[in-house]
Amino acid sequence: xxxxxxxxxxxxxxxxxxxxxxxxxxxxxxxxxxxxxxxxxxxxxxxxxxxxxxxxxxxxxxxxxxxxxxxxxxxxxxxxxxxxxxxxxxxxxxxxxxxxxxxxxxxxxxxxxxxxxxxxxxxxxxxxxxxxxxxxxxxxxxxxxxxxxxxxxxxxxxxxxxxxxxxxxxxxxxxxxxxxxxxxxxxxxxxxxxxxxxxxxxxxxxxxxxxxxxxxxxxxxxxxxxxxxxxxxxxxxxxxxxxxxxxxxxxxxxxxxxxxxxxxxxxxxxxxxxxxxxxxxxxxxxxxxxxxxxxxxxxxxxxx
Ligand code: ATR
Numbered sequence: 001x002x003x004x005x006x007x008x009x010x011x012x013x014x015x016x017x018x019x020x021x022x023x024x025x026x027x028x029x030x031x032x033x034x035x036x037x038x039x040x041x042x043x044x045x046x047x048x049x050x051x052x053x054x055x056x057x058x059x060x061x062x063x064x065x066x067x068x069x070x071x072x073x074x075x076x077x078x079x080x081x082x083x084x085x086x087x088x089x090x091x092x093x094x095x096x097x098x099x100x101x102x103x104x105x106x107x108x109x110x111x112x113x114x115x116x117x118x119x120x121x122x123x124x125x126x127x128x129x130x131x132x133x134x135x136x137x138x139x140x141x142x143x144x145x146x147x148x149x150x151x152x153x154x155x156x157x158x159x160x161x162x163x164x165x166x167x168x169x170x171x172x173x174x175x176x177x178x179x180x181x182x183x184x185x186x187x188x189x190x191x192x193x194x195x196x197x198x199x200x201x202x203x204x205x206x207x208x209x210x211x212x213x214x215x216x217x218x219x220x221x222x223x224x225x226x227x228x229x230x231x232x233x234x235x236x237x238x239x240x241x242x243x244x245x246x247x248x249x250x251x252x253x254x255x256x257x258x259x260x261x262x263x264x265x266x267x268x269x270x271x272x273x274x275x276x277x278x279x280x281x282x283x284x285x286x287x288x289x290x291x292x293x294x295x296x297x298x299x300x301x302x303x304x
Contacts, residue, residue: 016045016046016047017044017045017046017047017071018046018047018048018049018065018068018069018070018071019035019046019047019048019049019070019071019072019073019074019282020048020049020050020051020065020070020073020074021048021049021050021051021073021074021075021076022051022053022058022061022062022065022073022074022075022076022079022083023051023052023053023075023076023077023078023079024052024053024054024055024077024078024079025052026050026051026052026076027050027052029050029076030268030271030296030300031048031050031074031271031275032048032049032050033296033299034271034272034275034292034296035048035275035279036048037287037292037295037296038275038276038279038287038292041287041288041291041292042279042283042285042287044283044285046071046283051065051073053079055078058079058082058083059082059086062083062086062103066105070105071104071105071282072102072103072104072105072278072281072282073102073103073105074101074102074103074275074278075100075101075102075103076101077147078147080099080100080101080117080147080151081098081099081147083099083100083101083103083115084098084099084100084115086100086103086113086115087100087103087113087114087115088111088112088113088114088115089106089111089112089113089114089115090114090115090116091114091115091116091117093116093117093120093121093154093155094115094116094117096153096154096180096181096184097117097119097120097150097151097152097153097154098150098180099117099147099150099151100115100116100117101116101117101118101119101151101274101278102115102116102117102118102277102278102281102282103115103116104116104281104282114281116278116281117151118274118275118277118278118281119148119151119152119155119270119274120151120152120153120154120155120156120158121155121273121274121277122269122270122271122272122273122274122275122276122277123152123155123156123210123239123241123270123273123274124152124155124156124158124159125269125270125273125276125277125289126239126265126269126270126272126273127208127237127239127265128159129273130265130269130273130290130293131237131263131265131269133208133237133263134159135156135159135160135161135208136159136160136161137160137161137162138161138162138206138207138208139161139162139163139165139203139206139207139208140156140161140163140164140165140206140207140208140209140210141164141165141167141200141201141206141208141209141210141231141232142156142164142165142166142167142210142212143166143167143168143197143200143209143210143211143212143213143223143224144166144168144211144212144213144214144223145166145168145170145173145174145176145177145194145212146168146173146212146213146214148212148213148214148241149166149168149177149212150177152210152212152241153166153177153178153181154181154184156210157181157184157185157188157190157192158184158188160188160189160190161190161208162190162191163190163191163192163193164185164190164191164192164193165192165193165194165195165200165201165206166178166192166193166194166195167194167195167196167197167199167200167224168194168196168197168213169196169197169213169223171194171195171196174194174195174196175194177194178192178193178194197223197224197225198224198225198227200224200227200231201229201230201231204233205229205230205231205232205233205236205257206231206232206233206236207232207233207235207236207237208236208237208238208239209231209232209236209237209238209239209254210238210239210240210241211223211238211239211240211241211242211247211250212241214242215250216240216242216246216247216249216250217242217246221248221249221250221253222249222250222253223250230257231257232254232257232258232262233257233258234257234258234259234261234262235258235259235260235261235262236254236257236258236262236263237258237262237263237264237265238250238251238254238255238258238262238263238264238265239264239265239266239267239270240265240266240267241267241270242266242267243266243267243268243271243300244266244268244300244304245304247266247267248266251264251266268293268296268297268300269293272289272292272293272296273289273293275289276289276292
């Protein structure tokens with residue numbers, strides 16, 4: 001196990017309930033500062049660390065962390081699918097996503113490790129609460145069909161937009177993603193469709209545009225080809241699940257389509273909201289996320 005030695009794992013802290021973000025890489029994760037703020041705000045005694053897991057030793061690292069007394073962890077790239085397989089019990093939203101971002105290490109007698117996925121709830125909370133844009137009745141375009149998109153599609157459907165179109169560089173993955181959500185969408189009266197990136201808006205522009213690709217990481221800021229036809233309606237909302245400078249190229253491009261009255265969100269709000277939801281799963285109390293989001297945003301901007 002290689003928990004961040006600077007993350008206050010002193011002998012005094014060892015007596016506190018331990019949590020962590022498990023991933024590779026984790027050095028730049030803002031989750032420790034977010035959960036530390038939640039803990040102070042709600043009067044909970046816990047420590048939250050970074051747990052760097054070797055790519056071939058996620059399970060062993062997690063088991064070591066549990067043996068050291070840990071109560072839960074968040075899971076980030078590239079281990080959300082492995083965490084799904086490790087969990088002994090799954091929440092319905094984790095089962096639908098096929099991926100787990102939150103583990104709670106309940107004892108065998110209590111049913112064993114619980115796997116949840118709070119990413120979608122985080123995204124929807126950021127859109128509906130923080131951006132004050134209700135999804136009900138809206139037409140949504142989700143770009144990407146990898147782990148990030150799979151983690152949020154179920155929650156987007158539950159918010160009952162009129163329609164969700166999923167487009168992806170590999171269109172068959174977009175099709176497979178909507179197929180696995182078809183019954184859930186029917187239950188909620190949401191029309192699902194899928195296609196390639198160059199068929200993003202066959203029925204006209206969408207009111208909500210969400211970038212769930214990792215295109216910006218490879219320097220390709222806008223994943224959609226320039227077809228000349230707008231994909232985002234005037235006054236629409238654009239969201240990039242990445243945060244900070246990585247999101248800028250996509251959001252600037254979307255701004256030009258949405259114009260005055262348009263809105264943009266990078267992924268920082270989603271990050272804080274999914275953390276608040278995980279905190280609730282672990283501690284039974286939901287922190288006030290708005291003040292923490294404002295603080296993390298301020299620190300992010302002053303570091304830029
Ligand atoms: P994550 O867990 O971050 O979602 P992932 O599962 O590897 O990572 O998925 C990455 C997503 O970004 C995929 O939808 C990928 O498209 P493919 O499925 O066709 O690979 C998409 N993506 C990555 N780079 C891209 C680029 N330059 N342009 C468009 N889409 C891109």
